[in-house]
Amino acid sequence: MALLRDHLPQAADAHEAEMAEAMIAFVAAHADCAERTLAVGHLTGSAWIVDATRRRTLLTHHRKLDKWLQLGGHADGDLDLPQVAMREAEEESGLSKLHWVDRNLFDVDRHLIPARKHEPEHWHYDLRFMIEADPDEPLVISDESNELAWMEIERMAEFNPEESMMRMARKTLAMD
Numbered sequence: 001m002a003l004l005r006d007h008l009p010q011a012a013d014a015h016e017a018e019m020a021e022a023m024i025a026f027v028a029a030h031a032d033c034a035e036r037t038l039a040v041g042h043l044t045g046s047a048w049i050v051d052a053t054r055r056r057t058l059l060t061h062h063r064k065l066d067k068w069l070q071l072g073g074h075a076d077g078d079l080d081l082p083q084v085a086m087r088e089a090e091e092e093s094g095l096s097k098l099h100w101v102d103r104n105l106f107d108v109d110r111h112l113i114p115a116r117k118h119e120p121e122h123w124h125y126d127l128r129f130m131i132e133a134d135p136d137e138p139l140v141i142s143d144e145s146n147e148l149a150w151m152e153i154e155r156m157a158e159f160n161p162e163e164s165m166m167r168m169a170r171k172t173l174a175m176d
Contacts, residue, residue: 061145
C-alpha cells in the first residue's frame with residue numbers, strides 16, 4: 001500500500017516504523033485486509049481531528065473500550081483509508097465542515113482489541129489522518145461514544161497517556 005510505504009520515512013520513531021512495516025506485510029499477505037471478518041485483524045481508519053491552531057483535538061470517550069480516543073473505525077472492505085477516516089469522523093461527531101490537513105498518513109498504530117462476546121481478540125491496523133474542524137460547530141454523540149470533547153493537546157496525558165495517543169500529540173505540537 002503506497003500510503004504506508006510513503007509514510008515510512010516520516011515515522012516518528014523506530015516503533016512507529018516497525019508498525020508501518022508490519023502493516024505493509026499484513027496488507028501484502030491478506031487480500032481481505034480491510035474486511036472486519038478477517039479474524040486475526042483488519043485495517044481501520046482514524047481521524048485525528050484538530051482545530052485551526054493545532055492546539056486542540058476532538059476525542060471520543062469510546063463506549064466499548066472505556067477510554068478517550070481519536071475518532072475512527074472499521075474499513076468494512078473500503079481500501080480508500082483517507083475516505084474511511086473522513087466518513088468515521090462525520091458519523092461519530094456529527095460535524096459537517098471537516099477538511100483535510102493532509103490526505104497523507106499522519107500516524108499508524110497496531111493495537112490489540114480484547115475479545116468480546118462474539119469476537120475473538122484481534123489486531124487493528126490503524127491508519128490515521130489529520131483533519132481540521134471548527135470547535136464551534138455543534139457535536140452529535142453517536143451510540144459508539146459516551147461523550148465527545150475538545151481537549152487541549154498539551155494535556156493529552158491527563159485523558160489518555162498511552163504512547164499511541166501521546167505520539168500524535170507530540171507530532172501535532174511539533175508542527176509549529
